[in-house]
Amino acid sequence: VTDTLSAALPGSTVMLISPKDSSLISFARTVENGVFTLKNVKPGAYILKLSYVGFLPLNRSITVAEGPTVDLGAIKLKPIAKELFEVVVKTARAPLTVRGDTVEYNASSFKVPPGSTVEDLLKKLPGVLVDQDGNIKAQGQDVKRVTVDGKSFFGNDPKLATKNLSAEAISKVQVFNGQSEQSKITGVSDGKKEKTMNLELKEGFKKGGFGKLTAGGGPATNADIRGETKGNYNKFNDKQQFSIIGLANNTNQSGLSFDDYQDFRGSNSFNWNDDADFGFSSGNRFISFGDDGDENLSIPIGGGRGRGFTNSAAIGANYNYDTKKTKFSSSYYYNQSRVELDALRNRRTFLQNGSFNTNESSNQINFGGSHWVSVRFEKTLDSLNSFIFLSNSRLNNTNANLNSLQQLYRNNANSATDVLSTRTTNSNATRANGFGMANTLIYRLKFKTKGRSFAASATWQVNSSDGQANQNSMTEFYQATTVNEYLRNLRQRNTTNSHRNEYKSSLIYVEPFAKKFFWESFYNFSLRFDEVDRDVNDLTGIDAALSVRRNDTLSRYYKNNYLFNRIGSGVRYSFKGLNLSAGGAFQQFTLDGRYASDQTSPTLNTINRTFTTVVPNLSLNYDLKNNRYLYGGYDVSVQMPSSRDLQPVINLSNPLYITEGNPNLLPALQHNLNTGFSIFNPANFTNFFVNLNYNYNVNQIVYAQTIDPQTLVTRTRPINLTGGQSVGSYLSIGFPLKKTKASLNLNGNVNIGENLTPINDVINRTNNTNYNIRARLDLTPSDKFTFYANADWGVGNTRYSVNTGQNQQILNFIYSAEANVQGPAGLYLNSSLNYRIYKNDRFGFDQKVPIWNASIYKQLGKEKKAEVRITAYDILNRNLAVSQSAGQNYVSDERITSLARYFLLSFTYNMRGVQSQMRKKNYF
DSSP: OOTTTTTTTOOEEEEETTTOOOEEEEEEEEEESSSOOOOOOSSSEEEEEEEETTBOOOOEEEEEEESOOOOOOOOOOOOOOGGGHHHHHOOOOOSSEEEEEEEEEEEGGSSSOOOBBHHHTTTTTTEEETTTOOOOTTTTOOOOOEEEEEESSSSSHHHHHHHHSSSEEEEEEEEEEEEOOHHHSSSOOOOOOOOEEEEEEEEHHHHSSSSEEEEEEEEEEETTTEEEEEEEEHHHHSEEEEEEEEEEESSSOOOSSSSSHHHOGGGGGGOOOOSSOOSSSSSOEEEEEOOOOSOOSSSSSOOOTTTTEEEEEEEEEEEEEEEEEEEEEEEEEEEEEEEEEEEEEEEEEESSSSSEEEEEEEEEEEEEEEEEEEEEEEEEOOSEEEEEEEEEEEEEEEEEEEEEEEEEOOOTSSSSEEEEEEEEEEEEEEEEEEEEEEEEEEEEEEEESSOOOOEEEEEEEEEEEEEEEEEEEEEESSSOOOOOHHHEEEOOOOOOOEOOOOOOOOEEEEEEEESSSEEEEEEEEEEEEEEEEEEEEEESSSSOOEEEEETTTOEEEEEEEEEEEEEEEEEEEETTTTEEEEEEEEEEEEEEEEEEEEEEEESSSEEEEEEEEEEEEEEEEEEEEEEEEEEEEEEEEEOOOOOOHHHHHHEEESEEEEEEEEEEEEOOEEEEEEEEEEEETTTTTTTEEEEEEEEESSSEEEEEEEEEEETTTTEEEEEEEEEOEEEEEEEEEEEEEEEEEEEEEEEEEEEEEEEEETTTEEEEEEEEEEEEEEHHHHHHHHTEEEEEEEEEEEEEEEEEOOOOGGGGEEEEEEEEEEEEEEEEGEEEEEEEEEEEEEGGGGGEEEEEEEEEEEEEEESSSTTTTTEEEEEEESTTTTOOEEEEOSSSSEEEEEEEEEOOEEEEEEEEEEEEOOOOOOOOTOOO
């Protein structure tokens, strides 16, 4: 491939296309001398399409005859004439184009069945991988962000766009490396890459609304009629986007987005403001606060797709307005779920001499509802000044009920049968309400001197919650002679009110002091006020004779003031893709705490602690061009103790598991080393990715256990220990077996870790070695047949120092496959099989769970806007949620009865935009 002066055009895109349906047969890119080769081409007629930036694309009809080679000679491309440019962009579109690190796919060249989502389209694209949970990898790396026409779509959750937008609405799919937020603020590249995908809409779908409505129902299973309804509507143009999505079902389809567990936890579980905390690497302050939980919610939260029985409803709206100087985006989202779990759990705890078993059966019903509102406004005042305003808020309410029977068996060395030691019945109920809001203002200033910049941010964050928990438990100690009567019969009513205010500010200044060097300095400030009032009341009697007495031992009131300051500086070298930085920061954390059993106490106990640390930071990011990327770094992260762990208060709410705080805790430091390399070849879509990391813990916060040999009651207290460490590695490779038709992806990881836990004053060293190997085969020969197969082999070896006889190996194997077939009379068949195997020979655990789903559907009407589908879920009636794990001194497994076989008859109607009038087969 040459220009009109016979100069070679390396990097030209070469496509071989079928003249029947424009499907892509093979592709390549020219090498340095302009030569290209297409291998394994069957004899026949084809269209050869060549493209190069700045030149007119060329289409040529060719015939491949029998023989070893076909030499096409020199092919010349003409420069684009300005007056012909509009004709070119409308008619000459290659199925795939590479511009620098951007890969652009022409969606119409990759055929998918009618009614397919964007997720179905992505599975057909070379170099793109979508797993069974909808997570996306492109060029071997995770896609963190998906935009629609360059605008955010319901925040940053990629699945909301890929699962709700129709494939037929998409004109192009663009994959590229986006900048980090700090790079955008300072204008200086920090070398960080964020894999981003942009979905460009067809012109026809920008001229009118489009969307989809689906409703389905089926016969009763478990005394409930199964049904679901979902829909979305979108209306986009060049400046504005509006979308609304919603669903309701009782088929274990959890919400549209946002993890259900976080919805139960509420606003306190979110860090609202990462992008405004400047320093080192966009949002990473190298300090975190320990998780205090909800203070009042002790019932474990579970659920989600495939576990238990879930009823869900959700609705959301998204609006964007985008001009050159003004960008506004907003979204509202509401999600509620009711989850019922019937679970069997087994746990063996290892002691220095012997072990004991915990068997539990429980019924749990949880409800959570959450409103979430997000607003982002960005204004460019002029070429040098701009500001951003962010506001996020959440209002949620939850309630949960738990009934359980827990039995503890002591290992009997003289018998094959364990001896029952303790039995506890629980009946607990909780409710909670929470509110959270964070408002952030960011100001950016770019000076006329290239590379010089300044940014400032201010944040106000508030979180408040109130809740009540009622607990009734009866414990029988069969082996004990003397036990505190309080542990035998426990009836409590706990109320908790908490309020948190936080004020934060950050500054960053970047100064170029040489052509390739930049000096970065930053300052972070945070002032946080926490106030928690927890009242625990003991109940006696019944109904009208019920007596309520405050329990001062378990009740607590505390006020904590946290002051955090960090100042740091570093030097960055940035030139031709090489980005090196070295720096350090001095940070100081002060805790001023007051606590007592009640706020009316005449005196409050105090906790006054000041922690000072110096944290280094080294990083290397090297863009080697040609889609090769090398990175590495060293840093120290700091985790502060949670306020709950610092309170010297004994918590007896669970009579078999008693906790106590430790006011002498120190911050935990973790030294982190990591390095990695990735390469992506856009000519043959081979990708390779490798990563290594090492972590070493200093003053790690661990929970020391004291287990009573008579009652088996476990008491825990947080302490600091040094010495825990871990090593991890990850390797991934993907390549086409046959271009556009078949591809294979292989990846694996090895993780080795050592955890330290004091058990009855003896340090237990738990060594874990975990191996995972995964393989995925994609067969996409045509739009009439696709096949995806996955295999995941996981092996975990656990070794204990306190009881080596309990060393074990855990096996988790998962095999899955999905096929889509177009049959006669316009019928389509979809079938999937997921086969899971869980084994632990040491404890006789062997569980196999095959899940087979299938559906048949047909498009109706002249324009194929309607669809009728019959779906069968779990045809073999074998669904059971199973898991197993090994911890510091225990091994556990869990089985949860879940929604099994059911059938749905559903109807779908597609609302489509104004149809484009361009001819689909107009070759230039």
